[in-house]
Amino acid sequence: MKLPRQQVSVLEAASADEAKTMDELAAATDLEPETVTGAAFELEERGLLELTETAETSVALTDEGETYAAEGLPEVRLYEAAVDAGATDDAVQMGQVIGASGLEGNEVDVALSNYARKGYGEIDSGELTADADADPSEDAEAAALDALAGDADAAGLDADVLDQLERRGLVDVTERTVRSARLTETGVTELMAGVETTGEVGQLTPEMLSSRAWEDADFAEYNVEADAEDLHGGTTHLLRQTAEEVKDVLVGMGFSEMEGPHVDADFWINDALFMPQDHPARTHWDRFAVAEPDGIQELPEDLVDRVEDAHRNGVGPDGDGYHSPWSEDFSRSLALRGHTTNLSMRYLSGEQIGDLEPPERYFSVEKVYRNDTLDSTHLLEFFQIEGWVMAEDLSVRDLMGTFTEFYSHFGIEDIEFKPHYNPYTEPSFELFGRHPRTGEVIEIGNSGIFRPEVLEPLGVECDVMAWGLALERLLMLVSGFEDIRDVHGTLVDLDFLRNAEVVY
Numbered sequence: 001m002k003l004p005r006q007q008v009s010v011l012e013a014a015s016a017d018e019a020k021t022m023d024e025l026a027a028a029t030d031l032e033p034e035t036v037t038g039a040a041f042e043l044e045e046r047g048l049l050e051l052t053e054t055a056e057t058s059v060a061l062t063d064e065g066e067t068y069a070a071e072g073l074p075e076v077r078l079y080e081a082a083v084d085a086g087a088t089d090d091a092v093q094m095g096q097v098i099g100a101s102g103l104e105g106n107e108v109d110v111a112l113s114n115y116a117r118k119g120y121g122e123i124d125s126g127e128l129t130a131d132a133d134a135d136p137s138e139d140a141e142a143a144a145l146d147a148l149a150g151d152a153d154a155a156g157l158d159a160d161v162l163d164q165l166e167r168r169g170l171v172d173v174t175e176r177t178v179r180s181a182r183l184t185e186t187g188v189t190e191l192m193a194g195v196e197t198t199g200e201v202g203q204l205t206p207e208m209l210s211s212r213a214w215e216d217a218d219f220a221e222y223n224v225e226a227d228a229e230d231l232h233g234g235t236t237h238l239l240r241q242t243a244e245e246v247k248d249v250l251v252g253m254g255f256s257e258m259e260g261p262h263v264d265a266d267f268w269i270n271d272a273l274f275m276p277q278d279h280p281a282r283t284h285w286d287r288f289a290v291a292e293p294d295g296i297q298e299l300p301e302d303l304v305d306r307v308e309d310a311h312r313n314g315v316g317p318d319g320d321g322y323h324s325p326w327s328e329d330f331s332r333s334l335a336l337r338g339h340t341t342n343l344s345m346r347y348l349s350g351e352q353i354g355d356l357e358p359p360e361r362y363f364s365v366e367k368v369y370r371n372d373t374l375d376s377t378h379l380l381e382f383f384q385i386e387g388w389v390m391a392e393d394l395s396v397r398d399l400m401g402t403f404t405e406f407y408s409h410f411g412i413e414d415i416e417f418k419p420h421y422n423p424y425t426e427p428s429f430e431l432f433g434r435h436p437r438t439g440e441v442i443e444i445g446n447s448g449i450f451r452p453e454v455l456e457p458l459g460v461e462c463d464v465m466a467w468g469l470a471l472e473r474l475l476m477l478v479s480g481f482e483d484i485r486d487v488h489g490t491l492v493d494l495d496f497l498r499n500a501e502v503v504y
C-alpha cells in the first residue's frame, strides 16, 4: 500500500495495544500536532486507524484561589476568629471578630457572604454566632483548593464543589477535546504487508515554488475537518474604530478635521489660551516637557505680542491681566500637548491654514498626554475629541444642542451639564454621562465659550464655542467598560480585542 509520507509516519508511530494522543504521535513523528491530526483523519477514512475523542477538563487556581489556598478561605478564618471570641456561646460584635480575624478589604465581604451558606454560624444585626458543630477540616471547598494547590488533578474532585469554586472566581476551568488513535486490524495487516511512501505532497513549500517542483507534484487532498491552528489577522483596534465613528458623525454634522503637532510650543498649548504662565497645570508636575530641540523659534511675533499684552494687561476697557510673570522662552519651549486645544488655537489664529471666515466648524480626534495618576479612568495618554464652532451670536443653547446631537448618534440621551471654570472659556461646562453598568455618573468632557482674552489676540471677531471630550469615556458609556485599562495599554486581553463587537 502506498500512502503520503506524513500518513506513513503516523501509521508507524501508532499502536494496536494502546491509543496514543495526537500530541504523543506528534512527539514520536516530529510533525506538528495539526499535521498529525490531518493525517490521522485520512488514515481513519482508509480504515487503518480508529480515532476516539475525550473531553479533558483542566482546572487552575486563579490568583485569589492561590491566596486562599495559602492563607485559608476567608469564611474559615472568620469562623476560627469567631470561635476564639466565644461566639459558640453568645453572639459577638461582628466588628470585633473581623478585627481579630485579620481579614482585609474584599476578603471581609467574601467571608460574610459564605459564612452562613456553609453553616459556620449566623450573622444578624451586626452580631455573629458560631456553630459549635461546624468543622473547617471538613470544608469541601477548602479541601479542593488544597488539592489543586498541590498536584492533584481535577478528575478526582466533586463536580458541585468545582462549580462552586468557579462561581466564586477561585478556579478557572477549561475544557478541550483530546483525540487519540489506535491501529485497527486492517492497519496492522497493511503495516505487516508493508506500507510505502507515495510521492504525494502534503504541504507546498517555498523551495517547491522556486524550483518549480510543484508543477509535477501530486498533492494530497484537503481535509477540511482536520484541526487547525487559530489564525488571527490584524484588525482595527476597538478604540480606533470608535475614533473613526466619531469622525464620521462629526463630518456628518458639518465639521472638518484639524491636524497638528503632538509636541508643541507652550505658546500654542497654553499661552494662547490665556493660561497664566504660573498656572499649576503648567508646572513640571503636570507637564511632559521635551528637552530637545530647545523650542520653536518661529512663532508669529505679532500674535505673541498681543497674547503677552492680554496676559499682562487684559483685553477691553475693563480688562485686567494677570500681572503674572511672562517669559518668551517659556512660550517657545516644547511639551507633549496636554490637550488638543493647541490645534484649535493654531487654526483659529490663521497660523495653520490661513484666516477663516465664520461660520466654521472644526474637530480632531487625537491623542493627548497628561501626567495623571493611573487608575480605572485615567491613563497617561488618551484620545480627546476636540471641536469648535465659530459663528455670530453663539449661546449656551447652541453648545448644549451640539452635544445632545453628537451623543444621540451613540444612543446616549442623558447628558448632564455642570458649571465649571476654565481660564479660557466663560461660561464653562463639564459634561457627565451615566455608566450603563455601574450607574455611576462619570465626567465625559469639558467645554465653553472662548473668552475675549483668547479671541481678541487671535483676531477672531465673532463667537467661538469649543470642547474637549474623552474618546475612552465615550467608549465606556457605549460598551459598558469599567476600566480604561481593559481597552488601552499592556494589560488588555488580546482575545477580547480580537472578538470585541463594535456597537454603533
Ligand SMILES: N[C@@H](Cc1ccccc1)C(=O)O
Pocket (backbone or CB within 6 Å): 338, 339, 340, 341, 422, 425, 446, 447, 448, 466, 467, 468, 469
Ligand atoms: N482643553 C479642555 C477642553 C476644552 C477645549 C476647548 C474649550 C473648553 C474646554 C480640556 O482639556 O479639558
